[in-house]
Amino acid sequence: MDKLNLEKISLPGLDLERPWVIAGPCSAETEEQVLETAKQLKAEGYNIFRAGIWKPRTRPGAFEGVGTLGLPWLKRVKEEVGMYVGTEVANANHVFEALKYGVDILWIGARTTANPFAVQEIADALKGVEIPVLVKNPVNPDLELWIGALERINRAGVTKLAAIHRGFSTYDKTKYRNHPQWQIPIELKRRIPELPIICDPSHISGKSELIYEISQEAMDLDFDGLLIESHRCPEKAWSDASQQVTPKNLKEITTKIELRDPKIGEKPRTELDNLRLTIDELDTKVLEVLQKRMEISESIGKYKRDNNITILQSRRYDEIMNNRKERGMKLGLSDEFLTDLFESIHKESVSRQNDIMNK
Numbered sequence: 001m002d003k004l005n006l007e008k009i010s011l012p013g014l015d016l017e018r019p020w021v022i023a024g025p026c027s028a029e030t031e032e033q034v035l036e037t038a039k040q041l042k043a044e045g046y047n048i049f050r051a052g053i054w055k056p057r058t059r060p061g062a063f064e065g066v067g068t069l070g071l072p073w074l075k076r077v078k079e080e081v082g083m084y085v086g087t088e089v090a091n092a093n094h095v096f097e098a099l100k101y102g103v104d105i106l107w108i109g110a111r112t113t114a115n116p117f118a119v120q121e122i123a124d125a126l127k128g129v130e131i132p133v134l135v136k137n138p139v140n141p142d143l144e145l146w147i148g149a150l151e152r153i154n155r156a157g158v159t160k161l162a163a164i165h166r167g168f169s170t171y172d173k174t175k176y177r178n179h180p181q182w183q184i185p186i187e188l189k190r191r192i193p194e195l196p197i198i199c200d201p202s203h204i205s206g207k208s209e210l211i212y213e214i215s216q217e218a219m220d221l222d223f224d225g226l227l228i229e230s231h232r233c234p235e236k237a238w239s240d241a242s243q244q245v246t247p248k249n250l251k252e253i254t255t256k257i258e259l260r261d262p263k264i265g266e267k268p269r270t271e272l273d274n275l276r277l278t279i280d281e282l283d284t285k286v287l288e289v290l291q292k293r294m295e296i297s298e299s300i301g302k303y304k305r306d307n308n309i310t311i312l313q314s315r316r317y318d319e320i321m322n323n324r325k326e327r328g329m330k331l332g333l334s335d336e337f338l339t340d341l342f343e344s345i346h347k348e349s350v351s352r353q354n355d356i357m358n359k
């Protein structure tokens, strides 16, 4: 088992009860937006405010955060609204600046966790500092890299640590912005049971409609808390507009979440449960791939219709069957299974093209 030297996360004067909710906009945009959003969140009963000050963006030219200019705004949230405040740090300078303005919680973003040099620089800047640090999973599904980042921060003397699960980048377009791959945080929990894990359904989903179901799933997997993006006016947000919810909406979401007791009737998650979870995720992918394949078949159907070509071209069908069977057999799949599978796929594809042709 991996060993970290951990202490319970606490904030002065606040008992963190499961699920702890950290809420606030993706980015601090203006002083007014920060304060207004914080006041609305506080009015709904939330106590921990998040806002990105430095935003690592995938492509240049997008809004990269207001920078140090926004830190006094967080200080006002702390002093005037009475919330604890947290922000993302990606280098040593961010750590020094955030501490200077009294930020209560720091977190390391997914792109930073993937870079051990950056994590080590942050760890060095945190030596001798007593502050809770949350480490997001790296963008790639690599549990060792995630644990490695937690270890680096822990070795610098930070004992109030937690992990944030925010999903993993995929090239495939799925219903998620970042695929949850739940088996990875579950394995993290198995290896470091005393490490709290919170879920970030906003970055997993990429859209506000999915936040409730992902949050519920996280709580059913016994996560400790949630980090959710909330903006007073999501459609006008300067970053991640489609995944943010208003404070009011957030309240509806968190009220609806059912908290099942992990202790009553507790059964340890068996290897079979983990295997089944992996099967569920793989089947989701199989279905998504099939759906994509049928969409392409329909585009081919349209092309054939517009160019007056027959649907069935025996030579092409023969080629597909032989090629797929050869490749499948190299992967250890049986001849019979591959024949059935591709005959069935081809049948559905012909039927879709037929619908288009004869509509």
Ligand code: PEP
Binding pocket: 026, 052, 056, 088, 108, 109, 110, 111, 136, 166, 203
């Ligand atoms: C964020 O929390 O706004 C953020 C940038 O998240 P991530 O590092 O998960 O992409």
Ligand code: MN
Binding pocket: 026, 027, 229, 239, 240
């Ligand atoms: Mn965001």
